[in-house]
Amino acid sequence: MDMIQWSNIFRLGIKELWSLWRDPAMLFLIVYTTTLAVYSAGKAQPETLYHVPIAIVEEDGSALSQRIASAFYPPQFTRPAMIGMHEVDPGLDAGRFTLVLHLPAHFQRDVLAGRSPSVQLNVDATRNGQAFAANGAVAQIVQQEAAEFVQGHRSAPTQPVELVVRARFNPALNPAWFGSLMELINIVTMLSIILTGAALIREREHGTVEHLLVMPVTPGEIMLAKVWAMALVVLVATWVSLTAVIRWAIGVPIEGSVPLFLLGATLHLFATTSMGIFMATVARSMPQFGLLMVLIMMPLQMLSGGVTPRESMPLWVQYGMALAPTTHFTELAQAILYRGAGWAVVWPSLVWLLGIGAVLFSLALARFRKTIARMA
Incomplete structure (x- = not known):
């Protein structure tokens, strides 16, 4: 040229x-x-828990149920709304909650007796960005709080292998x-x-x-x-x-x-x-x-x-x-x-x-x- x-x-x-x-x-x-x-x-932040709206139906009134309710806090979750069983479906239908956790009556008594009571978690799966990540997080919180309540102290079980995670670049x-x-x-x-x-x-x-x-x-x-x-x-x-x-x-x-x-x-x-x-x-x-x-x-x-x-x-x-x-x-x-x-x-x-x-x-x-x- x-x-x-x-x-x-x-x-x-x-x-x-x-x-x-x-x-x-x-x-x-x-x-x-x-x-x-x-x-x-x-x-x-589509892949992280951030201000997930949660409500709790608390029918036990025990120290364990209150401990679990207090384990959900910002910024991962909103402060839990304490509702009755009749408010679950209307709240999910209106989109006010993504998660509703139901703690049944005699929950603490059954845990201490070793009877493994069922805890129901209602999830609005149309909000899939939050629902699937929050599902595992809520299950982990409930199990961890119940285990620590029964043991009376916070301790991690000894594992035969220690896995050390190192996240590179992020x-x-x-x-x-x-x-x-x-x-x-x-x-x-x-x-x-x-x-x-x-x-x-x-x-x-x-x-x-x-x-x-x-x-x-x-x-x-x-x-x-x-x-x-x-x-x-x-x-x-x-x-x-x-x-x-x-x-x-x-x-x-x-x-x-x-x-x-x-x-x-x-x-x-x-x-x-x-x-x-x-x-x-x-x-x-x-x-x-x-x-x-x-x-x-x-x-x-x-x-x-x-x-x-x-x-x-x-x-x-x-x-x-x-x-x-x-x-x-x-x-x-x-x-x-x-x-x-x-x-x-x-x-x-x-x-x-x-x-x-x-x-x-x-x-x-x-x-x-x-x-x-x-x-x-």
């Missing part, structure tokens, strides 16, 4: 940036997804560390496809593509301009979100090199922006593009290894998703941001992203040339 071609690519890219600046809907999408959406994903098992970073990784993919695809469809709907055809520019220059302009916007937004939202607002420690992560994001954006242009040449309007986005984005997000480990997937899914850029970007991002991996660890992922990006760019360019040829 000579200097004139590079100048054309640069100026066309500036035109794309000005068009984006005059599009308030796209600007709002960029700001919202990289700030509030990332913050919400980190703070939602010692507190804080779901905010995982949720916020994975949300950002998904947003990078989504924004890059939407921005490039919408830019091309917008030009086609406004008739400005015909203006470009009479100018001394090639389809490759037009496409490269859209790729670098939209990739730059997403890359800057990613850096701001990683620094201001994830590291500062949520407090997630970033272990690895941010420049190395941004390098991987750049190669990933090269692939996904090309994918966005290819999809825009297939769709005839923005509604069609939106429907196509749903069909593409769901598999990319669900099967990339960010939600479920790839090792748990069928082999044909693992091999098929090896051709998707999101798979290697997710692997690279987790290695760098979570585990502090360096170049020696992530270079295969970078090579994969570069190769996949080159293939997608070639396919998108060939499709883009055919589309322009039909319009001419």
Whole structure:
């Protein structure tokens, strides 16, 4: 490429940036997804017990039942509401409680006599994010409090083997560390496809593509301009979100090199922006593009290894998703941001992203040339 071609690519890219600046809907999408959406994903805490509403039907009135009732406290549970048996079904139906624990009459007497009384736990399983985790927690609390009451002291039984658990990379098992970073990784993919695809469809709907055809520019220059302009916007937004939202607002420690992560994001954006242009040449309007986005984005997000480990997937899914850029970007991002991996660890992922990006760019360019040829 000579200097004139590079100048054309640069100026066309500036035109794309000005068009984006005059599009308030796209600007709002960029700001919202990289700030509030990332913050919400980190703070939602879907896998932990947090303010689970619980009620207790206490029919024994004994010291043991009161001890069990006092074992549920914030922030894992709300303060237990003491209700009667007639309030159980209405409370669950109205959604006021997720858990209702029933301690029957003569509960303490039966425990001390060794008769193993039955304790009923009613669970609103429609709130599955809390219900299944809370089910085991409540059972553990009741059994532990009853055992300590019978023994008269707190002691742990001697085990033949001592298991020492060491949680690497996330010692507190804080779901905010995982949720916020994975949300950002998904947003990078989504924004890059939407921005490039919408830019091309917008030009086609406004008739400005015909203006470009009479100018001394090639389809490759037009496409490269859209790729670098939209990739730059997403890359800057990613850096701001990683620094201001994830590291500062949520407090997630970033272990690895941010420049190395941004390098991987750049190669990933090269692939996904090309994918966005290819999809825009297939769709005839923005509604069609939106429907196509749903069909593409769901598999990319669900099967990339960010939600479920790839090792748990069928082999044909693992091999098929090896051709998707999101798979290697997710692997690279987790290695760098979570585990502090360096170049020696992530270079295969970078090579994969570069190769996949080159293939997608070639396919998108060939499709883009055919589309322009039909319009001419």
